[in-house]
Amino acid sequence: MPELPEVETIRRQLAPLVEGRVLREVRIDDSRWSRPLAPAELQDALTGRRVDRLSRRGKYFVWELQDDVFLAQHLRMTGTLLYDADPATPHVHVRIALDDGHRISISDPRRFGTGELLLGEDARAAFFAARLGIEPLDGALDGPAMRAIVRDRRAPIKAVLLDQRRIAGVGNIYADEALHRAGIHPLRPARQLTAAQCERLSTGVREALQAGLDAGGATIDDFRHVDGVYGGFQNEFLVHRRRGEPCPACGREIVKFVAAGRGTYACETCQPKPRRPRT
DNA sequence: CGCCCTGTTGGGGA
DNA sequence: ATCCCCAACAGGGC
Numbered sequence: 001m002p003e004l005p006e007v008e009t010i011r012r013q014l015a016p017l018v019e020g021r022v023l024r025e026v027r028i029d030d031s032r033w034s035r036p037l038a039p040a041e042l043q044d045a046l047t048g049r050r051v052d053r054l055s056r057r058g059k060y061f062v063w064e065l066q067d068d069v070f071l072a073q074h075l076r077m078t079g080t081l082l083y084d085a086d087p088a089t090p091h092v093h094v095r096i097a098l099d100d101g102h103r104i105s106i107s108d109p110r111r112f113g114t115g116e117l118l119l120g121e122d123a124r125a126a127f128f129a130a131r132l133g134i135e136p137l138d139g140a141l142d143g144p145a146m147r148a149i150v151r152d153r154r155a156p157i158k159a160v161l162l163d164q165r166r167i168a169g170v171g172n173i174y175a176d177e178a179l180h181r182a183g184i185h186p187l188r189p190a191r192q193l194t195a196a197q198c199e200r201l202s203t204g205v206r207e208a209l210q211a212g213l214d215a216g217g218a219t220i221d222d223f224r225h226v227d228g229v230y231g232g233f234q235n236e237f238l239v240h241r242r243r244g245e246p247c248p249a250c251g252r253e254i255v256k257f258v259a260a261g262r263g264t265y266a267c268e269t270c271q272p273k274p275r276r277p278r279t
Numbered sequence: 280c281g282c283c284c285t286g287t288t289g290g291g292g293a
Numbered sequence: 294a295t296c297c298c299c300a301a302c303a304g305g306g307c
Contacts, residue, residue, distance in 0.1 A: 032300080076300095077301095077302095078301090078302080078303090109303065110300080110302050110303085111302080112300065154294090154295095155294080159295085159296095260296095261296075
């Protein structure tokens with residue numbers, strides 16, 4: 001469910017509610033969530049600590065706790081982070097009681113979500129350095145940066161966009177959206193992109209993510225805010241393809257295929273298929 | 280009712 | 294470097 005705009009939206013809503021609060025009680029009912037630690041170990045490490053800041057890196061929430069203790073939390077496919085959730089909410093595997101009486105619940109039907117404890121600045125830096133590349137909304141993702149990222153890579157451009165070690169936070173839906181905005185076919189070998197295409201793609205990635213943020217992270221159909229309310233839609237490529245409607249730019253049919261192992265949508269009029277197999 | 284397929288993610292093994 | 298499969302579950306098509 002959550003891609004970068006959704007994660008950032010949740011972070012912005014939750015940060016003022018948790019920063020400065022102490023985690024009074026932590027209950028983890030899922031041994032998968034806290035691997036490699038046992039749930040009891042993670043509970044003990046978190047309990048009683050003050051939240052200095054709630055930040056984000058790629059699609060990770062970073063709970064910055066006192067004494068340089070960090071929790072890198074990922075919601076993966078189906079995780080939701082709820083504030084004062086309905087007690088009947090299903091699939092809640094992690095519950096946190098704050099010192100002001102409010103509660104945090106993490107609901108995650110598929111249980112892919114993770115929470116990793118990182119002790120100290122160095123551990124945090126190493127964790128993200130091994131996994132994440134450039135932050136797409138920090139201003140550094142321009143045409144030349146994109147060109148350096150695609151250079152020498154013969155993998156399809158969509159696979160490169162989804163590689164978190166290159167660009168942090170672009171998921172399946174926003175990758176399709178960015179490629180449509182840039183007029184680039186998802187299967188085009190990355191190294192074939194011209195300087196002009198790299199420029200358009202860097203803009204497409206930034207604008208697609210920003211549009212998601214402007215919509216309050218409401219671009220995915222079952223996205224819910226921290227208060228449990230469902231979000232709405234915006235009139236973008238990704239919305240049209242979900243509805244089975246034609247391309248909003250040219251009116252031609254949107255086609256579906258597999259790229260980088262994921263379901264992929266494109267308009268092959270706006271995004272011409274690659275013809276040259278190798279370069 | 281049951282079976283099969285799909286999926287917003289990322290890690291590990293081939 | 295790249296591809297495939299997997300984690301666990303819900304929902305839709307047939």
